[in-house]
Amino acid sequence: MKSITDQLTFSVTLTNKARTIAEEYSKGISNPLKKQQIYLNTLAVYAVDYYLQCMGFATDLEGSDSRDRLTIQLMNVADLNIKNIGKLECRPVLTNTEICEIPPEVWSDRVGYIAVQFNSDFQEATILGFTPQAAAEIPLHQLQSLDDFLIYLSELEIANSSQIEKSPTMVKIGQWLDGFVDAGWQTIEHLLNPQQLGLAFKSTVTMTRGQKIDLGMNLDKISVALVVKISEPKAGEIDILTQVYPIGNNVLPEGVELSIKDESGEDVLSVTSRNEDNWIQLEFSAEVGEKFQIIITHKEFQQTRIFEI
CATH class of the missing domain: 2.60.40 (Immunoglobulin-like)
Known part of the structure; x- marks a missing residue:
């Protein structure tokens, strides 16, 4: 098993626009823990959306539950719809954390879970790797590589397209x-x-x-x-x-x-x-x-x- 530091990662600069979006979705939330949860989830989805578009995958950000204001207040959700593939859960990981936590409410109806780690000042997000199956905690060193992730998505896209056409x-x-x-x-x-x-x-x-x-x-x-x-x-x-x-x-x-x-x-x-x-x-x-x-x-x-x- 390779250390996560030996694997391919992808870094995304979190612009003022990204942080403004996250602040807008978390605005008005009185519970400080829930407010931070929505803020981090929104940044994680933003970073993965940018990454997937760079990799040539079509996404439906606005059609995702993570863009529904009522849903994000009721659930710990950070999903991103990928066209012709399904929902990908984008889980935030803080600096110096060795695990990716996945809440039980998103253990179904997902094609996979991708870990997004932020630096200390939230200026940058690093996409570390993914897992196709949910668990309460996934050690970061057990994540599958982004190389495997892109192959996985491509195979899903081909399979789903074949089912639609035939x-x-x-x-x-x-x-x-x-x-x-x-x-x-x-x-x-x-x-x-x-x-x-x-x-x-x-x-x-x-x-x-x-x-x-x-x-x-x-x-x-x-x-x-x-x-x-x-x-x-x-x-x-x-x-x-x-x-x-x-x-x-x-x-x-x-x-x-x-x-x-x-x-x-x-x-x-x-x-x-x-x-x-x-x-x-x-x-x-x-x-x-x-x-x-x-x-x-x-x-x-x-x-x-x-x-x-």
């Missing part, structure tokens, strides 16, 4: 019974090890297929198997068991969500993995001609598959 392909699950299986769906023996195979299902399984799903990018990617088991139609309905298994591990990461939505996008069923879960599953029935979505989510990453019976 709609999921409709899986004709009813055709599976006739032997026409969509490309990319494999027998589960090719995806899972023998110890993971074979769970109880209330109906006799006619066909089982699976598909590898990647959630995340290189720095924090996890791979899971989406397994779909179907029965023979009875009275115009098919029983369906859908499961999510880890690939390359014995247990799923905590917080993997499997959900079912109907054709209109309304939630039908959902389940979320807990600590040490080997798999998660949902069982339901669908009528012939019905459409539904299976969605797998982990943190800010989501994969959707659309099916038609």
Whole structure:
């Protein structure tokens, strides 16, 4: 692990304009600690916004919660919206501090957390590094480098752009019974090890297929198997068991969500993995001609598959 002093940093001069903005947002706050919190958060967001624009990323500063006067009074928030990527939390770090503190209220709905350290007279801000995951305290020497940060943002931008441009392909699950299986769906023996195979299902399984799903990018990617088991139609309905298994591990990461939505996008069923879960599953029935979505989510990453019976 490199010392933070050995890593690339980026310094931003805090102009009179920057300090005036911070003073304006903290003006009228009677609690001195809250007043300082808003002042520092505003400067941190200003510095990161300048840095990202220099690096070629489009930001939406005015659309961020850190620019909402009511929100910043109620919460310790220093977010910056990055277009086509998401919310980045910009956390201020004072001189001679060895940790970056992240308040619990911003532990979700963030693509990452970036540490911004000020000099003693608040004339300069230094962007030190980032972490993709929240914790109450992150030692500065454990921050990932700005080189990795730029790669991370670029990968998120590419992934999000691809999701916007490409709609999921409709899986004709009813055709599976006739032997026409969509490309990319494999027998589960090719995806899972023998110890993971074979769970109880209330109906006799006619066909089982699976598909590898990647959630995340290189720095924090996890791979899971989406397994779909179907029965023979009875009275115009098919029983369906859908499961999510880890690939390359014995247990799923905590917080993997499997959900079912109907054709209109309304939630039908959902389940979320807990600590040490080997798999998660949902069982339901669908009528012939019905459409539904299976969605797998982990943190800010989501994969959707659309099916038609």
